Every structure is written in C-alpha cells, then in structure tokens.
Amino acid sequence: MTEPFSVRIEVRGYETDSQGHLNQAVYLQYAEHARWSILRHSGIEQSGLLDRGVGPVALETNIRYLRELRAGDQVDVDCVFEWGEGKTFRILQTVKKADGTVSAEVASVGGLLDLAERRLVRDPGEVFKALATDPGALGL
Known part of the structure; x- marks a missing residue:
C-alpha cells in the first residue's frame, strides 16, 4: 500500500484558543x-472543475480530537x-504532529x-478521473 497524500502545516498563534x-x-x-492540495497534486484545479460545471461539496464531517496542538x-x-458505487465518496484524514x-x-x-442542475453527479469518481492527470493519487 502506498503512503497517503500528506501536506505539512505549521500551527499559527492566531489559530489558537x-x-x-x-x-x-x-x-x-x-x-x-x-x-484541495490532493486535488491539485492529481492535476485538478478549481478552474477545471468550474469549467466542467461541477464543484465538490461536503455532506458530512466527523472529527475526533485526540491530542492538543499548540502554536x-x-x-x-x-x-x-x-x-463506492453511488453519488458520494468518503475522505479519511489524519492530523499528526x-x-x-x-x-x-x-x-x-x-x-x-x-452546478447547473444543483444535484449530485451520478459517478463523481469518473468525473475526477477524467479531469486528473494523476488519478492514482485519488485512489482511482
């Protein structure tokens, strides 16, 4: 199994409570x-999605907070x-020190x-695959 795509971020002071x-x-x-970084990595730009008349939407998100982060x-x-087979897909992410x-x-x-019909496309994976230069990064 290949390593998941990852992006490094530094916690900034103004982001803390x-x-x-x-x-x-x-x-x-x-x-x-x-x-958005993995989409760009796979060759999909926001402008390409808009040109195709589609946009990714979040339908549900669950966060488990396990260890604190500081500036x-x-x-x-x-x-x-x-x-999967339907109109939705899952995205699993881990935030690690x-x-x-x-x-x-x-x-x-x-x-x-x-974006014209205001409905989910039937097979989002196929649309992403058609737009990507590296669909493997998205598991396609």
Whole structure:
C-alpha cells in the first residue's frame, strides 16, 4: 500500500484558543486545505472543475480530537479517498504532529455537485478521473 497524500502545516498563534490549543474549527480548515492540495497534486484545479460545471461539496464531517496542538507545532494532514458505487465518496484524514502523534481524525462524506442542475453527479469518481492527470493519487 502506498503512503497517503500528506501536506505539512505549521500551527499559527492566531489559530489558537484562550487555552493555547488549536481552535477546534481550524481542524476543518486544515482538512479542507489538504483536500484541495490532493486535488491539485492529481492535476485538478478549481478552474477545471468550474469549467466542467461541477464543484465538490461536503455532506458530512466527523472529527475526533485526540491530542492538543499548540502554536509552532508542525502537523502533517493526510488525505485518502474511498470510492463506492453511488453519488458520494468518503475522505479519511489524519492530523499528526511531526513526531507521529495523532492529534485528530477527520472522516467526511463528499459529493460532486452539478452546478447547473444543483444535484449530485451520478459517478463523481469518473468525473475526477477524467479531469486528473494523476488519478492514482485519488485512489482511482
């Protein structure tokens, strides 16, 4: 099995709460950053999605907070897509300190919205595969 795609982020002081911990909402931003990064890595740009008339949508997100993060911590946010037969897909992500300590686990359900019809496309994996130069990075 290949290693999941990962992006490194440094926790910035302004992202922390009054206890000095990374604010809970920022985990969502880190996860979103990693998802857009893997799309770019696979050759899919936001403009290409818009030109095709589609856009990724988040339908559900669950976060398990496991260990605190503080300003200056280096974290790696990985991203693995799981594809099924329907209109949705899962994205599993882990936020880890540079020493490997897991700080959070993020599990999401996503879809690909047809921007004209305002409905999920039938097979999002096929659309991503058609747009990607490296669909293997997305597990396709």
